[in-house]
Amino acid sequence: MPDDFNWAIGGEAGDGIDSTGKIFAQALSRAGRHVYTSKDFASRIRGGYTAYKIRTSTERIESVVDRLDVLIALTQRTVDENLEELHDGSVIIYDGERTEMEDFEAPEGTTGLDVPLTRLAKEAGGEIMRNVVALGAACEVTTFPIEHLDSSLEKRFGGKGESIVENNRTAARLGRDYVREEYSDDFGYDLDTTEEDYVLLNGDEAIGMGAIAAGCTFYAGYPITPATDVMTYLTGRIDRFGGHVIQAEDELSAINMALGAARAGARSMTATSGPGIDLMTETFGLVATSETPLVIVDVMRSGPSTGMPTKQEQGDLNMLLYGGHGEVPRFVVAPTTVAECFHKTVEAFNLAEKYQTPVFLVADLSLAVTEQTVSPDEFDMDAIEIDRGKVVNESGIDEWLDEEGRFTPHANTDDGVSPRALPGTIGGAHMSTGLEHDELGRRTESTEVRIEQVEKRQRKVESAEREEDWTPREFGDPEADTLVISWGSTEGPAREAMEFLDEDVRFISVPYVFPRPDLSEAIDDAENVIVVECNATGQFADLIEHDALVRVDRINKYDGVRFKADELAAEIRETLRPATGSSTEVTAE
Amino acid sequence: MSSEVRFTDFKSDKQPTWCPGCGDFGTMNGMMKALANTGNHPDETFIVAGIGCSGKIGTYMHSYALHGVHGRALPVGTGVKLANPDLEVMVAGGDGDGYSIGAGHFVHAVRRNVDMTYVVMDNRIYGLTKGQFSPTSREDFETSTSPDGTMMAPVNPLALALAAGATFIAQSFSSDALRHAEIIEEAIEHDGFGFVNVYSPCVTFNDVDTYDYFRDSLVDLQEEGHDPTDDDAAKEIILDADREYQGVIYQDEDSVPYSERHGLDENMANVPDGAPDGAMDLVREFY
Ligand SMILES: Cc1ncc(C[n+]2csc(CCOP(=O)(O)OP(=O)(O)O)c2C)c(N)n1
Ligand code: SF4
Ligand SMILES: [Mg+2]
Numbered sequence: 001m002p003d004d005f006n007w008a009i010g011g012e013a014g015d016g017i018d019s020t021g022k023i024f025a026q027a028l029s030r031a032g033r034h035v036y037t038s039k040d041f042a043s044r045i046r047g048g049y050t051a052y053k054i055r056t057s058t059e060r061i062e063s064v065v066d067r068l069d070v071l072i073a074l075t076q077r078t079v080d081e082n083l084e085e086l087h088d089g090s091v092i093i094y095d096g097e098r099t100e101m102e103d104f105e106a107p108e109g110t111t112g113l114d115v116p117l118t119r120l121a122k123e124a125g126g127e128i129m130r131n132v133v134a135l136g137a138a139c140e141v142t143t144f145p146i147e148h149l150d151s152s153l154e155k156r157f158g159g160k161g162e163s164i165v166e167n168n169r170t171a172a173r174l175g176r177d178y179v180r181e182e183y184s185d186d187f188g189y190d191l192d193t194t195e196e197d198y199v200l201l202n203g204d205e206a207i208g209m210g211a212i213a214a215g216c217t218f219y220a221g222y223p224i225t226p227a228t229d230v231m232t233y234l235t236g237r238i239d240r241f242g243g244h245v246i247q248a249e250d251e252l253s254a255i256n257m258a259l260g261a262a263r264a265g266a267r268s269m270t271a272t273s274g275p276g277i278d279l280m281t282e283t284f285g286l287v288a289t290s291e292t293p294l295v296i297v298d299v300m301r302s303g304p305s306t307g308m309p310t311k312q313e314q315g316d317l318n319m320l321l322y323g324g325h326g327e328v329p330r331f332v333v334a335p336t337t338v339a340e341c342f343h344k345t346v347e348a349f350n351l352a353e354k355y356q357t358p359v360f361l362v363a364d365l366s367l368a369v370t371e372q373t374v375s376p377d378e379f380d381m382d383a384i385e386i387d388r389g390k391v392v393n394e395s396g397i398d399e400w401l402d403e404e405g406r407f408t409p410h411a412n413t414d415d416g417v418s419p420r421a422l423p424g425t426i427g428g429a430h431m432s433t434g435l436e437h438d439e440l441g442r443r444t445e446s447t448e449v450r451i452e453q454v455e456k457r458q459r460k461v462e463s464a465e466r467e468e469d470w471t472p473r474e475f476g477d478p479e480a481d482t483l484v485i486s487w488g489s490t491e492g493p494a495r496e497a498m499e500f501l502d503e504d505v506r507f508i509s510v511p512y513v514f515p516r517p518d519l520s521e522a523i524d525d526a527e528n529v530i531v532v533e534c535n536a537t538g539q540f541a542d543l544i545e546h547d548a549l550v551r552v553d554r555i556n557k558y559d560g561v562r563f564k565a566d567e568l569a570a571e572i573r574e575t576l577r578p579a580t581g582s583s584t585e586v587t588a589e
Numbered sequence: 590m591s592s593e594v595r596f597t598d599f600k601s602d603k604q605p606t607w608c609p610g611c612g613d614f615g616t617m618n619g620m621m622k623a624l625a626n627t628g629n630h631p632d633e634t635f636i637v638a639g640i641g642c643s644g645k646i647g648t649y650m651h652s653y654a655l656h657g658v659h660g661r662a663l664p665v666g667t668g669v670k671l672a673n674p675d676l677e678v679m680v681a682g683g684d685g686d687g688y689s690i691g692a693g694h695f696v697h698a699v700r701r702n703v704d705m706t707y708v709v710m711d712n713r714i715y716g717l718t719k720g721q722f723s724p725t726s727r728e729d730f731e732t733s734t735s736p737d738g739t740m741m742a743p744v745n746p747l748a749l750a751l752a753a754g755a756t757f758i759a760q761s762f763s764s765d766a767l768r769h770a771e772i773i774e775e776a777i778e779h780d781g782f783g784f785v786n787v788y789s790p791c792v793t794f795n796d797v798d799t800y801d802y803f804r805d806s807l808v809d810l811q812e813e814g815h816d817p818t819d820d821d822a823a824k825e826i827i828l829d830a831d832r833e834y835q836g837v838i839y840q841d842e843d844s845v846p847y848s849e850r851h852g853l854d855e856n857m858a859n860v861p862d863g864a865p866d867g868a869m870d871l872v873r874e875f876y
Contacts, residue, residue: 030876155876199875209871215860218672220664241865242855244671249697253664256657260668263655264635264676265858268668286658379872384864404602422858423653423669423676429631431601431647433656442603443648 003057005191006067007138009131010051010081011074013041019156020131021052022371024138025200027152028056029373031145032194036061036492037371038562040081041310049077058194061372062337062492063565069189070141072134076101086110091187093137095130111187113137115178124171132168136175144191146176199376203341203367203489204229204271207297208237210345211269213384216295217243218261218268220254222276225309226368227299230271251276255283255296262292263432265391265422267349271297274316275306277323284324284358288457290432291410291418293352293359293389295345300364302560311560312365314488317539320360321514329457331359331464332513334488336473338372339379344511346384351468354389355417355460362513364534366562367489392419397427406430408439412452415467416459465515472517473509480504482576483526485552487513487540490532493563500569503576516543523548530555530575534562596625599634601651607642612789612800615763616710617646619787620679623773624652629677637666639682639691641717643710643789646681660690663698663707670705672857674848677777678705685715688724688744695746699753702781704846708773709746709784710763712791713798720794730797746786747827747838756781756844758827759837762803763789768811768835775837781844788833803833810836818842 007024011017018039025035033056041050053068055061068085071078072093079092079101086092088109094101096114106112115137121130132153139146153168201209208230211219219238221231235245248254254270262268272280277298287294300316302308320332331351335344341363352359392400400408400419409430411418418439421428435443436450444450473491476484476498484507486494491509498505506526510516523529523544529552531541536558544552555571557563599621607613624634631652638647640659647656653676657665666680687695687709698707714732715721721734725746729738750758757779761769769787776783788803815822815836823839848854 197876199872201875205875212871213864213868215865217857217860218668220668237871240867242857244851244853244857246667246671248664249693252661253694253697256661256664257668257671259657260637260655260665260670261672261857262668263653263665264669264672265856266672267857267860268672283658283661290655290657376872376876381864381868381872384868386860386862388860423635423673424633424856424858426632429634429651429653431654431656433647434658435656442601 003059004055004061004065005057005069005142005189006053006055006065007070008051008053008068008082009072009074009134010040010049010078013048013050015050015074016131017050017052020135021054023152023156024135024149025054025371026155027148028054028191029198029200030151031148031191032196032198033058033191034061034198035200035371035373036064038064038366039369049075049081051078051081056191058192063496064562065566066564070138072138075099079106089188091141093134093141111185113141113179113183115175117175120174120178121171124174125167129168129171132171133175136172137179139172140176140179141187142189142191145193146172148193197376198373200371200373201338202229202369202371203335203338203363204299205233206338206341207271207345207361207363208233209379210342211295211349212238212241212243213342213381214267214346214349215386216267216269216349217241218258218266219243219245220248220257220261220270221245221272222248222251222254224273224276226301226365227271227273227276227297229368230297230299251279252282255280259283259287259292259294262294263290263423267353269295269297271299273299273301274303274319277316277319281323284328284330285326286434287358288328288330289434289436291356291457292432293356295348295352295359295361297361297363299368300362308560310365312534312562313558313560314364314490314534315539316362317513317535320362329357329461330514331355331357332362333359334362334511334513335367336488336491336509336511338367338370339374340511341367342379350385350387351464354387355464356389356420357460362488364489390417390419392421392425392428394426397421397425402440406440409441410437410439410453410456412439412456415463416456417463461515470512470515470517472519473511474507475509476507477504478506480506481527482506483508483522483529484532484572485510485519485529485544486532487511490534490563493565493568494532496565497569497572500566501572505572513540518547519544520548523550523552528576529553530572532563532568534558594625594628594630596621598631599624599650599652601649603648605645605649607645608793610792611642612712612763612791613643613646613710615766615769616708616787616789617649619761619763619766619769619773620681620708621650622770623777624677624679626770626774627777633675634677634679635669637662637669637678637680639686641683641686641715642791643681643683643716644686660686661694662686663691663694666705667698667701667703670703671848671853674854675856679708679777680705681708681710683716684709684711684713684725685723688746688749692724696749696753699750699755699782699784701847702756702844704781704848706773706776706783707785709786710789711746711786712789712795714791714795716791716794727797732794745827750784751824751827751839755784755839756841757783757837758823758839759783759785760835761785761787762807762835763787764800764804765835768809772835772837779840779844781841781846806833807835808832810834810838
């Protein structure tokens with residue numbers, strides 16, 4: 001398990017927690033350390049408790065753990081909320097002059113450092129820099145070279161002028177020096193630096209960047225946590241590449257705008273979260289029957305209804321697989337890491353255009369708000385391949401005319417994929433519709449044509465199953481008796497949980513929910529099969545049981561918090577302990 | 590090529606199944622004429638049709654077209670036009686499609702002022718579902734779902750458009766073929782969102798808002814010498830509940846369409862073979 005260090009800053013929403021946390025995360029990243037961040041937050045803009053947490057190591061990190069080494073607490077509540085994560089050796093930095101810290105039952109060995117953050121910030125030029133003073137103090141506690149913090153401050157405040165940057169540097173030094181002078185202890189933390197180069201980004205940003213890399217130029221959306229960052233990332237950036245972001249009046253409109261742009265020939269996308277997916281559902285069938293390539297992103301959060309908007313869940317799986325009346329051919333792709341959010345977005349666009357179907361890209365809150373370090377080489381723009389599928393130009397149209405010279409946008413082909421003439425292509429004018437239609441796109445209720453078109457659309461999925469690579473990601477020991485399976489973002493914690501376990505585990509992380517890899521063989525080979533996911537009913541486990549015709553063990557989490565590696569390891573141990581040696585029993589969650 | 594386009598080029602070979610005498614025939618003919626007269630070509634025209642008897646228009650006309658989900662035609666049209674500004678985009682649907690299930694989109698489409706034409710075939714009834722009241726039905730109109738009348742004031746679509754900041758508001762009557770086509774033509778030529786409410790009588794389910802009724806009550810604004818750039822006069826006409834008007838009621842000559850405001854003039858259908866030039870800069874931003 002990585003030699004890790006866990007840090008957090010917490011206070012009230014509106015205290016600048018996020019931006020301060022990000023500055024420290026960036027400093028660590030620039031120092032060549034891996035970073036994995038998470039946020040505790042309430043959706044209120046001001047007043048609620050919020051925290052930005054960083055787990056850092058010189059090795060790669062894939063999850064959070066239940067442990068805090070250094071905590072900057074701007075409020076009493078920050079300490080209360082994190083009591084269980086503190087341990088012998090933890091350090092709490094707080095401002096005794098500003099915040100009354102009542103007695104708290106901190107574990108033995110916890111050190112409290114009372115640092116006059118506000119006073120020192122004023123000394124440096126303004127109270128607003130109090131969090132930066134705390135960062136300086138944290139540098140001292142962790143013997144982390146303050147120069148890396150400088151470079152991150154420069155990035156954050158450079159646009160506001162050199163004097164602002166300078167004041168912040170001073171503030172950080174005042175914090176560092178205060179700790180140095182007042183507390184001469186060695187806290188036992190030593191944050192090494194390396195020569196590695198990393199970039200730091202979250203899943204929403206990776207999806208946005210993936211979209212631009214894939215040539216997406218049209219995005220329509222309606223703000224919703226935790227998908228909004230996709231939209232704000234693209235705003236202003238996609239424009240540089242000839243694209244446009246439009247804020248729709250609701251999600252009914254957003255998906256239809258995106259559909260319109262896709263019909264016009266743009267690579268087009270919309271992103272939302274559960275409540276927005278509900279609204280968009282009415283258009284899923286139209287996207288499918290009009291055979292329009294469209295990427296629809298669902299960044300899941302806790303449901304049902306408004307649920308817990310700022311909490312984690314993988315609860316929309318069934319909705320994405322089955323949402324929409326009638327039978328809607330589609331693909332469902334679930335990126336498993338922040339970097340994969342980028343790659344799977346590019347893949348989603350190619351799938352959408354090759355097979356002229358809706359493609360659901362399903363991420364979740366834990367990916368969306370996690371900032372993770374990634375080697376920039378993982379985003380190799382030269383390696384991006386664009387496949388537009390069967391787009392026909394003027395000279396290609398002739399091949400696809402019926403005996404009366406009319407273009408056939410829904411031609412009944414072997415692989416199910418029909419030619420696509422983009423508007424403006426001479427000779428290609430045609431109608432597309434949500435009504436059942438013939439090869440010309442004209443309404444029909446003929447039973448033969450109906451059967452032909454249903455089978456044609458279905459054949460596209462079969463072709464894709466055959467033609468595309470749906471291989472899952474595999475970790476651990478392929479010979480192990482215990483097989484752990486997860487989908488989407490649960491990969492990170494599950495991967496790391498293996499390192500906490502004594503027994504060998506084979507771990508399969510599935511990024512393709514539909515179509516999905518056939519895991520029957522791996523399941524047959526294993527003695528214990530455990531499916532891990534962030535929902536209460538085990539939606540993915542149901543699919544696995546259906547595919548392999550066996551019963552599996554399930555680990556489900558639905559408290560709104562993502563899996564943590566250590567906690568998940570304990571649950572896996574617990575599941576294995578009865579050691580029934582059989583994978584045909586369902587253990588109660 | 591445009592000089593050779595005739596209005597019949599916009600006609601598909603599918604025979605309309607509208608009831609004989611339905612107002613939608615006239616509405617469609619006027620649209621085809623206006624498209625041809627303004628130099629458009631079916632291969633460079635995109636029609637988005639709503640759901641309803643009116644929405645069948647997408648099938649009977651020849652062009653690139655999408656017949657989508659009930660009430661969502663305007664968002665689709667918006668996406669098409671922004672993605673490819675070279676296309677002539679025309680959205681057409683019923684009064685239920687536009688002012689009931691799609692009312693939210695109507696207001697915002699008006700505000701955005703995307704350069705397209707919106708034709709509402711207003712028969713003051715739900716035709717396709719066989720005769721329920723619509724948002725423009727009169728208060729005392731008795732239908733299968735309003736046996737004692739709707740007991741609600743009808744929506745005034747022109748006033749809705751006005752309140753949302755429309756740059757072009759017009760009304761026509763499908764049976765006045767010449768004027769109807771002229772008015773649609775003006776809407777097409779308008780730089781921005783050209784909105785035309787077209788009285789298209791339903792001969793099967795509406796025995797109140799009939800051809801005779803409109804013929805007798807319509808006042809032609811051109812004959813009246815109305816100046817559409819005169820805001821105050823336009824407001825008065827729009828809010829006049831006692832008379833029916835035909836013509837261009839309001840036009841903002843300084844209208845700047847959405848695409849122009851946002852500098853959108855490229856056809857987004859041109860997608861590069863790999864990641865676009867400069868994509869690596871996006872990665873560097875995350876250092
Ligand atoms: C979501 C949804 N709800 C209801 C319907 C049924 N429906 C079809 S058309 C229509 C009303 C049509 O009225 P209008 O838009 O005025 O068109 P008209 O038929 O009068 O031309 C309704 C309610 C539907 N197709 N979709
Ligand atoms: S029902 Fe009315 S609107 Fe529908 S086709 Fe017949 S006349 Fe036209
Ligand atoms: Mg109607």
